[in-house]
Amino acid sequence: MGKKTILLLLVGILGAYYVHTPLPDNIEEPWRLIWMNTQLKTVTNLALFAELLGINHFMNTVMFCMSFQEVPPTSDENVTVMETTFNNVPVRIYTPNRKSEALRRGLFFIHGGGWCLGSAGLFGYDILSRRTVNRLDAVVISTNYRLAPKYHFPNQFEDVYNAVRWFLRQDVLDKFGVDPKRVGISGDSAGGNLAAAVTQQLIGDPDIKIKFKIQSLIYPALQTLDMDLPSYRENSHFPGLSKSLMVRFWSEYFTTNRSLENAMLFNQHVPVESSHLFQFVNWSSLLPEKFKKGHIYSSPTHGTSELAEKYPGFLDVRAAPLLADDRKLRSLPLTYVITCQYDVLRDDGIMYVTRLRNAGVRVIHNHIEDGFHGALSYHGFKIGYRIENQYMSWLSENL
Numbered sequence: 001m002g003k004k005t006i007l008l009l010l011v012g013i014l015g016a017y018y019v020h021t022p023l024p025d026n027i028e029e030p031w032r033l034i035w036m037n038t039q040l041k042t043v044t045n046l047a048l049f050a051e052l053l054g055i056n057h058f059m060n061t062v063m064f065c066m067s068f069q070e071v072p073p074t075s076d077e078n079v080t081v082m083e084t085t086f087n088n089v090p091v092r093i094y095t096p097n098r099k100s101e102a103l104r105r106g107l108f109f110i111h112g113g114g115w116c117l118g119s120a121g122l123f124g125y126d127i128l129s130r131r132t133v134n135r136l137d138a139v140v141i142s143t144n145y146r147l148a149p150k151y152h153f154p155n156q157f158e159d160v161y162n163a164v165r166w167f168l169r170q171d172v173l174d175k176f177g178v179d180p181k182r183v184g185i186s187g188d189s190a191g192g193n194l195a196a197a198v199t200q201q202l203i204g205d206p207d208i209k210i211k212f213k214i215q216s217l218i219y220p221a222l223q224t225l226d227m228d229l230p231s232y233r234e235n236s237h238f239p240g241l242s243k244s245l246m247v248r249f250w251s252e253y254f255t256t257n258r259s260l261e262n263a264m265l266f267n268q269h270v271p272v273e274s275s276h277l278f279q280f281v282n283w284s285s286l287l288p289e290k291f292k293k294g295h296i297y298s299s300p301t302h303g304t305s306e307l308a309e310k311y312p313g314f315l316d317v318r319a320a321p322l323l324a325d326d327r328k329l330r331s332l333p334l335t336y337v338i339t340c341q342y343d344v345l346r347d348d349g350i351m352y353v354t355r356l357r358n359a360g361v362r363v364i365h366n367h368i369e370d371g372f373h374g375a376l377s378y379h380g381f382k383i384g385y386r387i388e389n390q391y392m393s394w395l396s397e398n399l
Contacts, residue, residue, distance in 0.1 A: 021239055024342065026370045028383050036378060037239035044245070057149050059116040059252060070121040079133045086143070086166035089159045092120040094129045094140040095176060105138035105399050106178035108167055108212075110198075112189030112377070114221075114249030115156050116148045124377035128388070135392045136399065139176045141167055145194070148252040153313040156253070160194045161201060168210045184214040184399045188376060189241075189345070190249070192220025196321040196352070203331045214398050216336040216391065219373055222348040223281045223322040224250055224314040228267050230283065230295040231346035238342050241373040246344050253319065254311040263303050271305040274315055280323050286351040322352055329359040336364045336394050338387065340371030366390055 021034045047061035056064075073081040073092055080095045096104070109132075111118045111125050120126070120142035129140045145159035164185070166172060173180050187195035199215045202208055227247055236243035244265065251261035263269035270277070284297035308315055317323045335356055339349035353365045368375070368387060376387045 023239075024370075027342075027372075028370055029381060032381060033239055033372070040240065057256075058248075059147075059149050063117050063147070066117055066122065069123045070119060071123050071126050073121070076130075079130050081130075086141070086172075087162040089163040089166075090120075090144040091163055092126075092129070092142045092144075093176070094133045094142065096133050096137050096139070098137065100137065100177070103179035103182070104177050105136055105395075106167070106173065106176070106183040107132060107136070107138050107140050107395070107399065108164060108183070108185045109140055109142045110160055110185070110187030110191035110194045111142065111144075112187065112191040112218075112374075113147070114246070115153070115190045115193075115253040116249060118147075120144050122377075124379055127379070128376070131388070132392065132395070136396055138395075138399070139178050149256045152255060153253050153316070153319050156190075157194060157197055157318045161198050164198055164202070165205075165208060168208055170210065173210070180210045181213065182399055183210065183212055184216065184395070185212050186216035186218065186395075187220070188218035189373070190221055192217040192349075193222060193319075193321065196220055196222060197318045199332060200321055200324050200328055201318065203328060212333050214334045214336065214395075215332065216338075216395065217349065217352070218338045218376060218391070219340055219343055219345050219371075220337070220349055220352070221246070221250070221345050222320065222352050224264075224320045225270050225277060225281050225323075226267065226283070226300055227264050228298060228300065229344075229347040230287065230291060230293060231348075232344045233295065234293075235342050235344045235346070238344070238372060241344055243344050250314070254313045257310075260307055260311055260314070263307055267300040268303040269307055269314065270300060270302060271308045272302040273305060274308060275302060277315065277323055280325075280355070281351060283347055283351060286354045287347060288350070288354075291347065291350060322348065322355065326355075326359045329356055329361060332356065332359075332361050334362045334364075334398060336366065336391075336398070338366045338368065338371075338376075338391065340368045340373060340375060342371065343373040345373060364394060366394070 021037050023030045043065045047058045050056045050061045051058040073083045075081050082093050129142045132140050143163045146155045185195045232243050247264045313319050337349050337353050339346045353363050356363045375383050378384055
């Protein structure tokens with residue numbers, strides 16, 4: 001066997017190893033997911049290498065690569081798109097071009113990206129906003145917010161909350177022809193986290209008279225305390241969002257100091273004096289039996305108080321909406337939660353469904369058995385169209 005043959009064989013083996021992604025049997029279009037994951041691995045490996053060399057922060061490199069997917073605010077025959085600011089927060093506004101005698105629905109949408117990545121201008125979010133306008137004859141406000149690692153909690157929360165406060169003013173709703181009784185909020189992943197947190201905060205805000213009719217949370221991240229849920233164990237290396245990447249997102253939300261990330265990876269970040277909070281995220285009591293699947297609950301190892309003193313945000317209900325007590329939860333509006341089976345964040349959403357129902361809130365839970373994190377945003381996937389159709393149908397019936 002010649003040297004060239006051996007070299008080609010080695011390259012082929014390495015290439016196959018790089019591309020190979022074990023997937024469950026019920027995944028639709030597995031090769032499409034494998035191809036997407038190969039692209040994601042290439043970007044993340046490039047970003048890790050640049051960070052290792054001290055060239056650029058990991059998130060900044062990924063954000064640069066993602067920026068090529070951004071599209072300008074272009075109007076078409078059905079939708080007028082414009083960019084402006086609400087309370088100094090940049091937003092994109094999508095309004096229907098068709099005439100309407102009646103006031104329209106209004107939907108405030110928050111993009112995902114682990115509080116570090118993304119924008120309202122990404123192709124996937126832009127097309128989702130346009131389809132929402134066309135399907136619901138609604139006005140869509142798609143907000144941006146400051147991102148980590150340059151900005152940390154609570155900046156992201158405050159940006160979204162300030163933009164929401166502006167939008168829910170009667171004069172602003174009047175300007176866009178939105179019915180104040182038919183306004184909702186929605187977001188995916190980190191956007192779902194912000195949507196849940198903002199909706200909770202609105203409950204106790206006496207200055208905001210207009211409240212959301214519904215909230216829609218799409219595979220949301222809702223708690224920072226336990227990184228050893230069954231969904232984290234089962235999907236720790238699943239394409240799209242691994243456990244290590246999710247922990248990195250969480251830690252970057254609060255600090256660029258990697259010590260928090262390391263502690264979170266081993267579930268050693270919550271100090272003993274905050275142990276009472278685990279009652280709100282105890283999956284052994286909050287998950288239905290089918291999602292426990294024989295997993296044994298392990299009480300997290302308590303860390304020192306040093307990290308919590310430096311970065312108290314990870315114990316703040318505005319960052320972790322699952323930490324809200326029942327008194328606050330019972331005042332929440334009609335809620336729609338999408339969770340995916342193959343997603344580290346699956347159990348966050350399911351536990352929130354349980355807690356909301358226990359508090360007497362009307363909740364519709366749409367669990368996607370063959371779903372994975374980000375499925376709604378990945379253009380061209382059949383499962384994405386299916387989830388989008390279910391999401392739009394629910395909004396059409398309830399908003």
